[in-house]
Amino acid sequence: MRRCQRSPLPFRGDGDGGSGLGNPFLKVWRLLPVGLALCLLPGCGGDTLTAPVFAPEETAQRAMAEYDTNHDGYLDAKELERCPALKHSLESMDQNNDKRLSADEIAGRIKVYQESEVALKHVGCSVLLDNKPLEGATVTYVPEKFMGSSIKPASGVSDARGYVTLLVEGEKLPGVQPGLYRVQVSKKNASGQETIPARYNQDTILGAEVYPRKVRNREAHAEASGDFRLTSKSK
Numbered sequence: 001m002r003r004c005q006r007s008p009l010p011f012r013g014d015g016d017g018g019s020g021l022g023n024p025f026l027k028v029w030r031l032l033p034v035g036l037a038l039c040l041l042p043g044c045g046g047d048t049l050t051a052p053v054f055a056p057e058e059t060a061q062r063a064m065a066e067y068d069t070n071h072d073g074y075l076d077a078k079e080l081e082r083c084p085a086l087k088h089s090l091e092s093m094d095q096n097n098d099k100r101l102s103a104d105e106i107a108g109r110i111k112v113y114q115e116s117e118v119a120l121k122h123v124g125c126s127v128l129l130d131n132k133p134l135e136g137a138t139v140t141y142v143p144e145k146f147m148g149s150s151i152k153p154a155s156g157v158s159d160a161r162g163y164v165t166l167l168v169e170g171e172k173l174p175g176v177q178p179g180l181y182r183v184q185v186s187k188k189n190a191s192g193q194e195t196i197p198a199r200y201n202q203d204t205i206l207g208a209e210v211y212p213r214k215v216r217n218r219e220a221h222a223e224a225s226g227d228f229r230l231t232s233k234s235k
Helices: 024-031 034-039 056-067 084-088 103-116 217-224
Strands: 002-006 047-049 125-129 138-143 154-157 179-186 206-210 227-230
Antiparallel strands (some): 002 047, 138 179
């Protein structure tokens, strides 16, 4: 995904018309002294990032093939239980409010990712266990299989406040590629045993969408997609 060319601007704007006002890294860029800015011109700074490759219709068809078990052309509530990411984003992706998703609705969402040309987006991520910050837990955003091989996992370890800086493997700047993810939270003890219930890792019920544009109204819940409140109680 990297280009040989170098550039000071690793991100396209997050849905704000390319101004970069929604991106904290680009805000910092605007405040850089002229001398430092010149040092970051092509050939002097970090590697350029390119947006992932998306195929909206193909992605939607793969999602339907994987989860549409009754072959009626829709993903209903029962079928979405098997796909945490789509379940998480049902409200914002369901254009006709019928409480299910069609291939066209999924393809339409993927097309937004494609048109945004965003390479990485900062995700505010935190994890609580029984309402207390969970320190030392590894949080991994695992792309849903139907997203294709262009989308890479991102992970990070929670600090004492439960905050996590997510980083795509091989990248130097924090952020996650736009897409639909199942989220795994893991913390092992000194013996290597998992201390977090399987429903949050191996059999995760956690899902998230990294949406490249600013959200509106009913999509507002997506901005909290990186806040995970876990419980140790059995369900």
